[in-house]
Amino acid sequence: MTRFTVNGQPIHYKMDPATPLLWALRDSSNLTGTKYGCGAGLCGACTVHVDGAAIRSCQVPIGSIEGSFVTTIEALARDRSHPVQQAWVAENLPQCGYCQPGMIMAAAALLEKNHAPTDEEIDAAMTNICRCGTYPRIRRAIQRAGR
Numbered sequence: 001m002t003r004f005t006v007n008g009q010p011i012h013y014k015m016d017p018a019t020p021l022l023w024a025l026r027d028s029s030n031l032t033g034t035k036y037g038c039g040a041g042l043c044g045a046c047t048v049h050v051d052g053a054a055i056r057s058c059q060v061p062i063g064s065i066e067g068s069f070v071t072t073i074e075a076l077a078r079d080r081s082h083p084v085q086q087a088w089v090a091e092n093l094p095q096c097g098y099c100q101p102g103m104i105m106a107a108a109a110l111l112e113k114n115h116a117p118t119d120e121e122i123d124a125a126m127t128n129i130c131r132c133g134t135y136p137r138i139r140r141a142i143q144r145a146g147r
């Protein structure tokens with residue numbers, strides 16, 4: 001049994017402690033906003049926050065985050081007031097949309113540390129992959145959200 005807090009709720013997971021956090025969130029907690037892309041830590045579609053840091057949940061066994069605080073896109077986007085979400089809407093950002101929950105979580109973690117990132121800092125921090133190539137709009141949205 002592994003215990004940690006997800007979106008403010010303490011949860012006991014009865015899954016194998018080696019289970020990736022991505023699958024605990026999707027299959028046990030029905031939090032399907034966190035996406036599966038590569039399963040290899042490369043694409044960032046599965047990005048969530050653990051204790052405030054952006055992590056790739058496909059690479060994190062639940063047994064390694066006992067007692068931690070996990071935040072998913074469902075909590076960040078709950079009341080539609082988060083500045084990153086508002087900037088995403090203002091920039092009409094998503095195309096197919098699949099990577100965007102992970103992008104938003106990565107952007108929110110970046111802005112927590114740096115409210116006015118340069119294009120270069122955004123490119124260095126945002127290593128998530130978007131097949132539609134929305135990167136210019138992502139840069140604009142992050143700069144808008146930081147204002």
Ligand code: FES
Pocket residue numbers: 035036037038039040041042043044045046047056057058059
């Ligand atoms: Fe986790 Fe691609 S699904 S990084």
